[in-house]
Amino acid sequence: MSAENIKVAYWPGCVSRGFTPELHGSMGLVAEKLGWELVELDRANCCGAGVIAEHNQELADTLNARTFALAQQTGLSMMNICSTCQGAQSECQQRLDADSAYRAHINEALSGQGLSYEKGEEGGWTNKNFLWLLVEDYGLDRLREQVVRPLSGLRVGPFYGCYIVRPKERLGYNHHPDRDVYLEKVIEALGGQVVEYDGARKCCGFPVITMARETSLRQAGTHVGDAIDAGADCLVTPCPLCHLNLDMQQPEAAKVVNRDLGLAVLHLPQLVGLALGAEPSELGMAKHIASTRWVEERLTAGAPA
Amino acid sequence: MADYTIKVRRFQPESDEGPYWEEFNVDLDPSLSVLDGLLQAKDRDDGSLAVRCSCRAAICGSCGMKINGQSGLGCKTQIGEAQEQADKMKAATGVSAAAADSPIRGEGADAGSAGNPIVIEPMGNMPVIKDLITDMESTHWTKIRRVTPWLLPHGEPPEREYIVEPESMIDITQSMACIQCGACVSSCLSMEADPGFIGPAALAKAYRFVGDPRDAETHERLHDLADDPHGIYDCTHCFSCIDACPKGVAPMDQIMRLRRKAGEEGIEDPNSGHDHEIAFVKIIEKKGTLDESLLLQESFAPGVKGKLKPSKRAIREMLGSIPTAIRGIKTGKMRSLHKLIPGVHPKLPDQDDVKAIYAHAEEHNEEFNLYIKGEEGELAEDDVEKGIERSTAPAGQEADK
Numbered sequence: 062m063s064a065e066n067i068k069v070a071y072w073p074g075c076v077s078r079g080f081t082p083e084l085h086g087s088m089g090l091v092a093e094k095l096g097w098e099l100v101e102l103d104r105a106n107c108c109g110a111g112v113i114a115e116h117n118q119e120l121a122d123t124l125n126a127r128t129f130a131l132a133q134q135t136g137l138s139m140m141n142i143c144s145t146c147q148g149a150q151s152e153c154q155q156r157l158d159a160d161s162a163y164r165a166h167i168n169e170a171l172s173g174q175g176l177s178y179e180k181g182e183e184g185g186w187t188n189k190n191f192l193w194l195l196v197e198d199y200g201l202d203r204l205r206e207q208v209v210r211p212l213s214g215l216r217v218g219p220f221y222g223c224y225i226v227r228p229k230e231r232l233g234y235n236h237h238p239d240r241d242v243y244l245e246k247v248i249e250a251l252g253g254q255v256v257e258y259d260g261a262r263k264c265c266g267f268p269v270i271t272m273a274r275e276t277s278l279r280q281a282g283t284h285v286g287d288a289i290d291a292g293a294d295c296l297v298t299p300c301p302l303c304h305l306n307l308d309m310q311q312p313e314a315a316k317v318v319n320r321d322l323g324l325a326v327l328h329l330p331q332l333v334g335l336a337l338g339a340e341p342s343e344l345g346m347a348k349h350i351a352s353t354r355w356v357e358e359r360l361t362a363g364a365p366a
Numbered sequence: 367m368a369d370y371t372i373k374v375r376r377f378q379p380e381s382d383e384g385p386y387w388e389e390f391n392v393d394l395d396p397s398l399s400v401l402d403g404l405l406q407a408k409d410r411d412d413g414s415l416a417v418r419c420s421c422r423a424a425i426c427g428s429c430g431m432k433i434n435g436q437s438g439l440g441c442k443t444q445i446g447e448a449q450e451q452a453d454k455m456k457a458a459t460g461v462s463a464a465a466a467d468s469p470i471r472g473e474g475a476d477a478g479s480a481g482n483p484i485v486i487e488p489m490g491n492m493p494v495i496k497d498l499i500t501d502m503e504s505t506h507w508t509k510i511r512r513v514t515p516w517l518l519p520h521g522e523p524p525e526r527e528y529i530v531e532p533e534s535m536i537d538i539t540q541s542m543a544c545i546q547c548g549a550c551v552s553s554c555l556s557m558e559a560d561p562g563f564i565g566p567a568a569l570a571k572a573y574r575f576v577g578d579p580r581d582a583e584t585h586e587r588l589h590d591l592a593d594d595p596h597g598i599y600d601c602t603h604c605f606s607c608i609d610a611c612p613k614g615v616a617p618m619d620q621i622m623r624l625r626r627k628a629g630e631e632g633i634e635d636p637n638s639g640h641d642h643e644i645a646f647v648k649i650i651e652k653k654g655t656l657d658e659s660l661l662l663q664e665s666f667a668p669g670v671k672g673k674l675k676p677s678k679r680a681i682r683e684m685l686g687s688i689p690t691a692i693r694g695i696k697t698g699k700m701r702s703l704h705k706l707i708p709g710v711h712p713k714l715p716d717q718d719d720v721k722a723i724y725a726h727a728e729e730h731n732e733e734f735n736l737y738i739k740g741e742e743g744e745l746a747e748d749d750v751e752k753g754i755e756r757s758t759a760p761a762g763q764e765a766d767k
Contacts, residue, residue, distance in 0.1 A: 078655075080658050103715075110656075111603055113646065115622045116647045117647075118731075119727045156736065166730075170723055223603070228609050228616075245459055269601070271665045272599040273560065273595065273637065274686075276556055313686075313689070348698050
């Protein structure tokens, strides 16, 4: 764990500024409270979410090489706040890093813009989700010290998002084997209680919402229902696309699985923000579709002495 | 040698009882396999413990199972590693993997942070016949047959064998490595939600023939798989099959290649799969970041500006999304013009740079397959001296089954 302050090039992604604006806002607020400096990459482009790679792999690789190059221009490592960005960008980075001739070919397309992506040395330039950065670079001990409103009594179900847990080999699990239990560690560090349920590392269904609506909503509805049955007060996710299916589509998912749902789904920075003393309104929680009132009541009831 | 506790989900069809957990203590070297542990328990404790196996070397594909919730081969998973995984999950969640991945709760989930039982279950998405033996027919072989897994050449067969350039077969070597173990089917999260999904094993097999230069019905095959509501557009892109596959087939990658080929063939599907892909790609070309409302509209009614001709299904989907939009407006999530009106989304300041990237990539469209090409520096020097190029398939591949 480094004792230095965190300063990173920050790629917010598309959805955090689109249908989940509360995510971008709460990330900014939490960074301020943690003393992190975020250099926002406001000229960077969409990661392609796997869809552009499905269409034309070289196009996806070049688009993400551009984002990496923009980040490298700041002299900083990069942070994202979306599991899908993490997965889609790691996929492109893996191909770019594997072969210098391919990398040169991709960089040729960027040369006209004065950009170039350089492969980092082992442990050098990295692109990490907020979750990874929080645990690996900032450290859970420092996080614990910052907690002013422990989430005592709050029962939280983790929901990772596929792109940040699989495939393990691409996502650096050989160096960081615990990356698929970081959410549990963060929940505990914030004073909350981890709820174990079947869906934590499964798929929210979002990628096929326009193509196979029933398959998609059945996945979302099943996981939310399982978490409710396991006694969760809320879910927490580092992925805004998961949030769209688990929260925004929750009333529709309830129809498909034919049961009442109604479970708050928090973005990771919101959960951290609550423990750091931010108010639910500052964290945009009123923008959610599934009511977060129960979470707020729980926290007021368990306010620190 | 070390002691391990393996906790097996058992089922005896001849008894009237449902599935139950049973623990066995085994003693073997950490580098030996989970299958070795099971066979030791069968040998020493209970000969009725049922498990399928043959080669013990990850070639025959018989011993597919779930180990700590992860689908794979019993013979390819070291028992020492399985123990580490069981301990890690227990430490993080306070619950053993048994409770995490199964509706049945058993005894013995309260051990300390080390020495937790290694949880072994039969494969998922398949009926269980006995203990760890599943019925592969109903969900695996039936679906394999569904994709016509044989060559369909046209014209007179040649007098002797078909001759093809080796380079033209490289594209399908990855899908040929499949040993039909069913681990990917066991792990498939789309199939969990939609049992009708053709699934990862069968679709990877479909690519094996779609990519084969000798096959003459490529278009028909792609059309069939794109048309089916349980076909290539029913895959939820969860990567589970990639991590489950013991042979590096990466079935999900093959499904994405089927989608790409279907697009290249200009196949319009009733699932809006192709329209969604094209809409996404075009929006980023135009704006640089995602215009979500335009994506929704263009996925269902492409080319709205010129010729609006959405299908009945598209109209139903569009109408169906209205309640969601209204909820979003109410909470303030979508309360701005550029989120409500398709196309108002602002473009990036240097969008011309993004467009230049499109122009460059569309000239090439190179695919970089790590399975085939490997990573730099992977080959031993004497291989290089022998003139083995990186573009050849990796050593040790089995022939197609």
